[in-house]
Amino acid sequence: MTALVIAEHDNQSIKAATLNTVTAATQCGGDVHVLVAGSNASAVAAAVAKLAGVSKVLLADAPYFGEGLAENIAEQVLAIAGAYSHILAAATPYGKNILPRVAAKLDVAQISEVSKVIGPDTFERPIYAGNAIATVRSSDKVKVITVRGTAFEVAAAECGAAAVEDVRAVADAGLSQFVAREVAKNDRPELTAAKVIVSGGRGVGSGENYCKMLAPLADKLGAALGASRAAVDAGFVPNDYQVGQTGKIVAPQLYIAVGISGAIQHLAGMKDSKVIVAINKDVEAPIFSVADYGLVGDLNTVLPELTQAL
Known part of the structure; x- marks a missing residue:
């Protein structure tokens, strides 16, 4: 058995969620290969080759892979899929955009948001907003899997020495075209990678109060800022702050929930945090x-x- 991990990157550096996915792949049994499909992405391939557990890196380099268009990346995966028993990607927008296409073309069922690998064909995944855990056994020849990164340790860097092999890039599918990207600029740590998160809910009252109350505390702790769906829907903060089932799944060392009632949708995105601190005036709040x-x-x-005490 050999597993293939689809690397998520920006053509310069590897995204953190891929490191968790490599760990999940090693637990499936057998060798682990990583596909780096990008444009001038040799630096990414070199970095991936140093990850613990990776035995080979496949580099597919072409200009039309540069923006990670799902139509092109999926075709590259399909071109080499015959050699693999497992195909994995992180359960991020990138992975969720590519793997359903791969699963459909291979005529297999995708196993989504895997949180534990029990065996080569058996996995656990959360259902019902994380209130139940399903054990899934797949009889498909190829297991197509998205991995919940917060459930797996990060693969150690700088201790591997995998070979980097160039593979022939498939032709441009021509089904989509990259137009533009708007990237939210933030001086704080990225929400999904932060060790400390200060998150606000509807109880904060307003966007002005959110910044006035939460930002100083986050500054003291070197924390990322998050929010509940209710706070985002109310316009307190942009939607890239949202933590929850329809937002970002996080598992920091410390999660401080301020004015958050604790709806199931929000708990699904943060209850795996190592330490959770809740501040709320309602003693009956589910949080x-x-x-x-x-x-x-x-x-x-x-x-x-x-904040003053800190």
Whole structure:
């Protein structure tokens, strides 16, 4: 058995979620190969070759791979898929855009959001917004899997020495065209990779109060800022701040939930955090059921005191 991991990158560096996916691939049994499809992405291939558990890196280099268009990347995966028992990608927008196309063309079922590898054909994945865990056994010849990165350790870097092999790039599918990309600029850590997250909900009251109350605390802790869906829908912050089932799945060392009631949708995205601190004036708020530490009080009083104490 050999597993193929589709690397997510920006043609210069590897994305963190790929490191978790490599760990999941090693647990499937057999060798692990990584496909780096990009434009002038040799530096990415060299970095991937140093990851623990990787035995070979396949580099497909072409200008039309540069922006990661799913139609082209999927065709490249299909061109080499016959040699693999497992095909994996991170359960990020990148992976979710590519693997369904691969699974459909291979006529197999995709196994989504895998959180545990039990065996080569048996996996666990969360269902019902994470309130239940399903054990899935696949009889498909090729297992096509998206991996929930927060459930797996990061593959160690700088300790591997895999060979880098050039593979023939498939032709441009011509089905889509890259027009533009708007990247949100943020001086804070990326939400999905942050070790500390300060997150606000509807209880914060307004976008102005969100910045006034949460930003100073995040500055003191070197934290990323997050939000519940309710806060995003109310216009307090942009939607790239959203944590939850329809937002970003996070598992930081410390998650501070401020004015968040704890709806199932939000809990699904953060309950794997190592330590959860909840601050809410409603003692009955569901967030306290998953919190390691809870503080009942008015955030407008509590947060300035906490920030000053730090």
